[in-house]
Amino acid sequence: MNTEDDKLPHDEQLSSLYNRAKHDIPSEQIDEAILSAAKRDTSTYSLPYNPFSNNWRIPASLAAVLVLSFGIVTLMENDLSPVNGVTPHVIVEDALIQKPSSIAKEQASLAKARSKMATPPLHKPATTEPAISTDAATSKGLFTSKAKETKRNEKLVSKKKQASQRTKPEMADTLSLSAAMPISTVGITTGTDEQAGLPYWQYKDEGLSIRFIQRLPDQTRGYFIGRGFSAEHAELIAQSCVFQTIFKNISDKNTPSEIIYNMQNWLVHHNGKTGEMKTREKWSTQWQQLNIATPAKLAFEWGLLPTTQDYQAGDYNWGMAIFDLPLASSFTLQLNWQQFGEQRNVTIPNMQCAADIHADPESP
Amino acid sequence: MKPFLRHSLWIFFACQTSLLMAEQTIFPAVAKPFIAYDFKVKDIDGTQYRLSDYRGKVVVLNFWATWCPPCREEMPSMNQAHKKLRKDNVIILAINVGEDENTIFEFTGNYPVDFPLLMDQDGKVIKSYPVMGLPTTYIINPEGIVTHRTVGGRPWDDSKLLNELRRMQKTPAK
Numbered sequence: 014m015n016t017e018d019d020k021l022p023h024d025e026q027l028s029s030l031y032n033r034a035k036h037d038i039p040s041e042q043i044d045e046a047i048l049s050a051a052k053r054d055t056s057t058y059s060l061p062y063n064p065f066s067n068n069w070r071i072p073a074s075l076a077a078v079l080v081l082s083f084g085i086v087t088l089m090e091n092d093l094s095p096v097n098g099v100t101p102h103v104i105v106e107d108a109l110i111q112k113p114s115s116i117a118k119e120q121a122s123l124a125k126a127r128s129k130m131a132t133p134p135l136h137k138p139a140t141t142e143p144a145i146s147t148d149a150a151t152s153k154g155l156f157t158s159k160a161k162e163t164k165r166n167e168k169l170v171s172k173k174k175q176a177s178q179r180t181k182p183e184m185a186d187t188l189s190l191s192a193a194m195p196i197s198t199v200g201i202t203t204g205t206d207e208q209a210g211l212p213y214w215q216y217k218d219e220g221l222s223i224r225f226i227q228r229l230p231d232q233t234r235g236y237f238i239g240r241g242f243s244a245e246h247a248e249l250i251a252q253s254c255v256f257q258t259i260f261k262n263i264s265d266k267n268t269p270s271e272i273i274y275n276m277q278n279w280l281v282h283h284n285g286k287t288g289e290m291k292t293r294e295k296w297s298t299q300w301q302q303l304n305i306a307t308p309a310k311l312a313f314e315w316g317l318l319p320t321t322q323d324y325q326a327g328d329y330n331w332g333m334a335i336f337d338l339p340l341a342s343s344f345t346l347q348l349n350w351q352q353f354g355e356q357r358n359v360t361i362p363n364m365q366c367a368a369d370i371h372a373d374p375e376s377p
Numbered sequence: 378m379k380p381f382l383r384h385s386l387w388i389f390f391a392c393q394t395s396l397l398m399a400e401q402t403i404f405p406a407v408a409k410p411f412i413a414y415d416f417k418v419k420d421i422d423g424t425q426y427r428l429s430d431y432r433g434k435v436v437v438l439n440f441w442a443t444w445c446p447p448c449r450e451e452m453p454s455m456n457q458a459h460k461k462l463r464k465d466n467v468i469i470l471a472i473n474v475g476e477d478e479n480t481i482f483e484f485t486g487n488y489p490v491d492f493p494l495l496m497d498q499d500g501k502v503i504k505s506y507p508v509m510g511l512p513t514t515y516i517i518n519p520e521g522i523v524t525h526r527t528v529g530g531r532p533w534d535d536s537k538l539l540n541e542l543r544r545m546q547k548t549p550a551k
Binding site for chain 2: 070071074236240261269307308311312314315316318319320321322324325326327328329330331332
């Protein structure tokens with residue numbers, strides 16, 4: 014609110030001038046003159062560079078969307094969530110590398126867990142196994158004799174004892190390995206495969222997922238007898254520590270990366286010795302000498318995980334991996350492959366071959 | 378309001394671009410395209426099939442076996458794809474490795490299939506292709522050149538895969 018004190022010295026003069034004007038507002042000519050003068054001035058005027066102007070908003074918002082989308086997708090892909098509903102047991106790398114005293118503890122707890130896992134729910138046969146193999150096994154009388162069953166149970170008890178005695182040398186294998194080379198065990202999980210009902214060991218990172226699932230010798234016998242092998246020859250395979258393997262290239266579709274591996278470069282550490290896996294090529298020589306029929310040989314060859322393979326994003330194989338070790342033995346597996354332009358290595362400790370446990374047919 | 382619309386358009390464009398990039402890897406291309414080995418084999422009914430009879434069409438050549446879980450898993454979707462692609466000059470041929478008529482016939486009881494199930498009992502055909510594991514599927518272009526390969530099962534009736542095969546049939550070879 015204006016008071017008398019607020020009045021400026023020329024206010025009265027201005028008021029009289031306004032009073033003399035014909036209209037309350039300026040004439041149109043004056044308005045146009047002012048507007049055209051203003052337009053002339055602004056057309057020749059350029060703003061100085063302002064880093065906070067609107068120009069950065071589009072690229073910044075685009076970049077933010079892309080980074081966020083990529084981040085979310087990568088996180089989803091790398092999520093080490095339980096596989097097939099099985100809660101995995103995760104082995105922490107630090108526990109094996111940095112704290113030698115905790116290695117023994119970890120190994121002991123794993124051995125304990127393993128001894129529990131070595132007695133899987135046998136009354137639930139693997140659903141991944143084709144029904145044919147079980148039928149074939151049954152037709153060959155593999156599940157019939159009770160006397161045989163008792164013998165096998167006795168065998169199993171003694172083999173379990175042997176397996177537990179072997180735990181100590183296997184611990185030494187892992188310890189000596191960890192001393193000799195950096196062991197990466199991040200991403201390794203163990204548990205019970207939901208479909209097979211048998212223990213598995215899995216490695217998973219942003220580009221690869223590989224799962225080894227125990228196969229019972231009886232499953233292997235039944236499978237190969239059903240594919241034309243004699244009981245004697247099927248036994249050779251069944252006694253060689255067989256795992257069902259699922260190998261997947263899980264690299265992101267937007268940043269796909271090929272996987273190349275050669276199983277001949279993988280190493281198996283058992284009882285202080287280092288060996289290789291028994292590949293289809295090694296078996297092929299043996300089958301040639303034993304005059305195995307072609308269909309059986311083909312089923313064997315294509316049933317195994319390829320010795321070498323290249324997988325593009327989304328590619329995968331299922332196949333048996335044969336370690337050529339006594340049943341129920343523990344071992345450490347060193348894997349390597351090429352992906353993302355580098356050689357990658359991982360060591361899976363404390364893997365265990367299935368014992369020769371006899372599986373009862375599921376009661377109706 | 379205007380800047381908001383402009384930004385939204387840019388974001389939409391970026392999303393579309395990334396989706397298109399993702400679609401490019403539906404079928405991984407083979408490192409070196411090669412001439413498809415021309416085989417002559419019988420199906421379970423004794424009908425003879427020759428690959429070169431399908432020149433001018435895209436051929437999806439699948440190697441499989443009844444005992445292979447991913448092979449079994451992809452078979453129903455492959456059959457759906459066969460039904461949907463019949464009019465588009467895209468042919469599906471599945472070559473069984475090492476098994477006999479009875480085994481395959483028994484399999485079709487559980488997995489009805491309308492496309493030809495060919496037999497490679499002595500493994501001669503599979504040895505002529507660089508197959509390492511089952512299932513492996515090759516895409517052969519109308520000129521008889523193997524251009525793409527997938528290892529492991531795929532959802533063959535997925536619309537993206539079907540459209541990609543249709544596109545391959547329409548696109549002239551370079």
